[in-house]
Amino acid sequence: MNLALxxxxxxxxxxAVATVVLTFLSLLLLLLGGLLDGLYLGSTGAIRAQRADxxxxxxxxxxxxxxxxxxxxxxxxxxxxxxxTEVGGxxxxxxxxxxxxxxxxxxxxxxxxxxxxxxxxxxxxAGRAWADDTLQDAGVSIGDTLLVGPAAxxxxxxxxxxxxxxxxxxxxxxTLGTWREVQNANRPDAFVADGVVQxxxxxxxxxxxxxxxxxTGSTSSLTRDQAVNALPGVxxxxxTFNVIIYSTLAVVLAVVGLFxxxxxxxxxxxYGVLKAIGASTRRLFAGVVxxxxxxxxxxxAIGGFLAWLADxxxxxEVPLQLTVGRYVFTFVALIVAAVxxxxxxxxxxxxIDPASAIGSAA
Amino acid sequence: xxxxxxxxxxxRLDGVRKVYGTGENAIxxxxxxxxxxxxxxxxxxxxxxxxxxxxxxxxxxxxxAATEGSVVVGAEDITGHSPRELTEFRRSKVxxxxxxxxxxxxxxxxxxxxxxxxxAGERGSARKAARARAKDLLAELGxxxxxxxxxxxxxxxxxxxxxxxxxxxxxxALVLFDEPTSALxxxxxxxxxxxxxxxxxxxxxxxxxxxxDTRMTHYADRTVQIIDGVLADGVPGxxxxxxxxxxx
Numbered sequence: 001m002n003l004a005l006x007x008x009x010x011x012x013x014x015x016a017v018a019t020v021v022l023t024f025l026s027l028l029l030l031l032l033g034g035l036l037d038g039l040y041l042g043s044t045g046a047i048r049a050q051r052a053d054x055x056x057x058x059x060x061x062x063x064x065x066x067x068x069x070x071x072x073x074x075x076x077x078x079x080x081x082x083x084x085t086e087v088g089g090x091x092x093x094x095x096x097x098x099x100x101x102x103x104x105x106x107x108x109x110x111x112x113x114x115x116x117x118x119x120x121x122x123x124x125x126a127g128r129a130w131a132d133d134t135l136q137d138a139g140v141s142i143g144d145t146l147l148v149g150p151a152a153x154x155x156x157x158x159x160x161x162x163x164x165x166x167x168x169x170x171x172x173x174x175t176l177g178t179w180r181e182v183q184n185a186n187r188p189d190a191f192v193a194d195g196v197v198q199x200x201x202x203x204x205x206x207x208x209x210x211x212x213x214x215x216t217g218s219t220s221s222l223t224r225d226q227a228v229n230a231l232p233g234v235x236x237x238x239x240t241f242n243v244i245i246y247s248t249l250a251v252v253l254a255v256v257g258l259f260x261x262x263x264x265x266x267x268x269x270x271y272g273v274l275k276a277i278g279a280s281t282r283r284l285f286a287g288v289v290x291x292x293x294x295x296x297x298x299x300x301a302i303g304g305f306l307a308w309l310a311d312x313x314x315x316x317e318v319p320l321q322l323t324v325g326r327y328v329f330t331f332v333a334l335i336v337a338a339v340x341x342x343x344x345x346x347x348x349x350x351x352i353d354p355a356s357a358i359g360s361a362a
Numbered sequence: 363x364x365x366x367x368x369x370x371x372x373x374r375l376d377g378v379r380k381v382y383g384t385g386e387n388a389i390x391x392x393x394x395x396x397x398x399x400x401x402x403x404x405x406x407x408x409x410x411x412x413x414x415x416x417x418x419x420x421x422x423x424x425x426x427a428a429t430e431g432s433v434v435v436g437a438e439d440i441t442g443h444s445p446r447e448l449t450e451f452r453r454s455k456v457x458x459x460x461x462x463x464x465x466x467x468x469x470x471x472x473x474x475x476x477x478x479x480x481x482a483g484e485r486g487s488a489r490k491a492a493r494a495r496a497k498d499l500l501a502e503l504g505x506x507x508x509x510x511x512x513x514x515x516x517x518x519x520x521x522x523x524x525x526x527x528x529x530x531x532x533x534x535a536l537v538l539f540d541e542p543t544s545a546l547x548x549x550x551x552x553x554x555x556x557x558x559x560x561x562x563x564x565x566x567x568x569x570x571x572x573x574x575d576t577r578m579t580h581y582a583d584r585t586v587q588i589i590d591g592v593l594a595d596g597v598p599g600x601x602x603x604x605x606x607x608x609x610x
Contacts, residue, residue: 003466003480010468273464276425277528278453278481280446354452355425357460358416358540 004287008294018259019295019302025252026296026303026334029245031310033326036241038319039168043237044228045132046092046109046166049117054209055090055227056200056219063222063230065092065198072195074216081215083206088115089176089197092166093183095149099139106138109166110148110155112179115201120161123175133160135170137316146172149186167231168319249337256292256341264288264345268352275354285349292342296334304330371434372536372568373399373422378431380417380591391417393591394431401535402566404559406573406582414591415572416540422570423456423538424448436535453481457529457537457567461544464525465513471524472496472509478531499527503557519550523557530561537562539571543578555581 008015041048047055056078061068070089079087091112096105110129116122120130131140135157140146145156155172164171174182180192192198202208202221209221222230229235264271271284304327311322380392392414399405409415420426421433424440425448432441440451452458465474472493479492500509503523513521522542529537542558543551559581562569571582579585587594 003469003477006473007468269464270466273460274466274477274481275449276423276452276458276460277478278449280449283481353425354449355420357458357464358420358423358425 002287002290004290005294008291014263015291015295018255019299021255021259022252022296022299022334022338023302023306025248025255026300026330027306027310029248029252029330029333030303030307030322030326031320032241032245032248033330034307034311034320034322035318036238036245037323037326038321039237039241040234041163041321042134042165042168042319043231043234045163046111046117046171047224047228047231049119049164050090050201050224050227051115051118051203052201052224052227053204054202054212054221054223056202056212056216056221057198059213059218059220061220063220063227064232065090066094066190068198069192070197070200070219074218075195075197075200077216078200078202078212078219081204081208081211083208083211084202084204086115086201086203088113088201089199090114090201091176091179091183091192091198093149093179093187094167094169095182095186097149097155097172098147098152100144102139104138106135106140106146107169108135108146108148109169109171110179110182111164111166111171111173112176112197113173113201114176115203117164117173120164120173121159123173124158126175126178127154128156128158129172129174129178130159130161131157131173132164132171133162134165134316135172136160138170140170148172148182151185153182153185155182167233249333252334252337253341256296256338257344260288260292260342260345261348264348268348268356271349271352272354272356275352276357281350281352284352285346288345288349289339289342292338293335296338300331300334370401370436371398372401372403372436373397373570374432374434375418375422376432376434378418378421378428378433380414380421380426381429391591392421392428392588395588395591395593396431397586397593399536399568399570401568402562403584404562404569404571404582406571406579406585407588408573408576408579408585409588410574413588415588417591418588418593419538419540419570419572422536423458424451453478454532455534455536457532457534459522459525459529459537459539459542461541465521465528467513470510470512471500471505471516471520471527474513474524475499475527475531478528482532496527496531499531500524502561503527517550518546519554522546522554526554526558526561530565530567533565533567535568537567537569539569539573541572541574543573543575548577551575551578 057063057068058070093110095108097108099106124130140157142157142159145154148155183192202212212221213219307322311320314320375395375397378392378395382389382391395418407415421428435455466477475496476492484492500506505523508516508520543554555578
C-alpha cells in the first residue's frame, strides 16, 4: 500500500482538474512541437538529405541558394583542393506545376543534382524526375507529366522519394540540365548559363570549408547543418516555436506547483498527524512528487492520443508532423515540470509541525 | 491496582520547562514539571484550557522539545534527540490518539492501522504479519465487521476505536491520548474510556490521557493536575496537591 497512489486511486476526483488542465497542455505541447517539426522537416528535407561535408555558395549570395551562382571555373578550382574527393552541382527553382486532372497548382521545388542525396536514386533521364511523396497530396501520381511554371515545362514523374522537400514545396529531383531548362524557361530574370550551378556539394576530408574558400577566394562554404539553419525562416520558426513551447512548459510548472501547493495546504492537518505518528518529511514529499508524476503521465497519455487523432484528422496541408522524438521530448519535459512544480510544496511540507496534531480539533 | 504496575517507568519527566518567546514576551507554558508514569499505569492529566497540558503531552511524545529538563520514555532519553531521531522514536516507541481522531480519510479501517507498518517500511512477510496483526487488533476492538470501511462510513466511537488500534499497532510502552472523548457524547465517551482502560490493562501499556472532563478521571490509576504550567497530583478540590512524581 502506497499512500500517495492509494489516494489517487480512491479519490481520483481530487486530481481531475489538474489532470484535465495538464492533458490540454500536453496536447498543446505536442501540437506546437508537431507543427515546428512539420515546418522544419518540410523546409529542410532537401538539404538534410545531402551527403555533403560542406556546401559551397558564391560569396555574394549571403548563404542563399537562390542568390548563389557557382561557375565552372570555381568548380574546377574546388575539385583541385587537397582533401576534396567528390564535387557535384545543385540548384533549386520554386514554381507552381499543373497536375493532370487537378484544378489547383502544386507547389514544387525543381532540384537539379549530380551527387545523389540520401534516399534519392542517381539522376533520372532528362525531362524526368523523382518526386517527393508529399506531392501525392496534390494529386500527383507516378507516370504523370507535370507542366512546370508559366512556361509549362514538362517533367514526368518516375518514382517517389521521402523527406526531401525544400521550403515547404514538394521536390522534383532532376538532372542539372533539366533544372537549367526549367529555370531559364520560367525565370529568365535569373538565367543560369551552362556549367553554372547554385551551390557545390563537396565531399572529402579535413577542414574543407576553409580550404575551399581560400582556394577559390570567391566562395562561402558551410557545413550541412549550417546550411540548414541558413535557409530562410528556419531559425526564426524554430526560435518562435521554442519560445512558445518553453512558455507552455512554464505554465505546466506553474499549474503543477499551484495545484499541489493548494493540495498540500488542504492536507496540512493530515500531514501533521502522519508526521506525529512517524512519517518523515521526505516520505510525505516523495508522495506529493509521485502524485504529480502520476498525474503528468496520465495527462500525457490522454494528450498524446488526442494529438495522434488530430494528426489523422487534419488536412495534409497543415504541416503537423508528430515524431517519436517529439513524443519523448514532451513526455520528459512534462515529467521534469511536474517534479519541479511539485517541489514548490517542499517548503510547505517541511514546515508542517507534527505538534499541530495535538490539541487540534480540526 | 498499583501492585500490578511494573516498576520500570514508561515515562519520566524531570524538571521540564517550556518557554515560548524570549525576554519580556516569554510565556512559560510548562514550569519545571516532573512526572513519572509507571509501566502499565494510566495517568489522567487534567487541566483547563491553556494550562499547558497539551504542551506537556507534546513534549512527552517527542513532538516538542523542552526548553529545560529531561524526557525519558522507557529506556530512551529523548531530551537531545534530533528531529530525525524524534521521527523514528514516534514511529516505533509511542502511540498517539488525537482529539479529532484524524484517520487517513481514503484508507479503510484496516489500512489505517497498516499505515504504521507502511511508515516503518515493513515489506514481504513482515507486511503479511502486519495485516494479520491489524485484523486481530480490530477484532479485539470489536471492529472485525468494519475492516473494509472508510472512516466516513464509521460512527464517531468506531473511528476512535480505530485510532486506538493505530496507536497500539506497534506495541508501544506508552500511549498518549489527547482529549479522546471530547468529540463523543457521554455514553460513547465512557465506552471508549472503558475500552482504553481494558486495552492498556491487558497489554501492560502505560497511558497519559489529557482531559478536562473530571467524569473520565476514574478510569485512570492516578490523576495529575496542571494549572498554569505547574503539575500537582489529585483531582481539583480533593486536598493539598502532592508532587506529581512521588509515586515512583
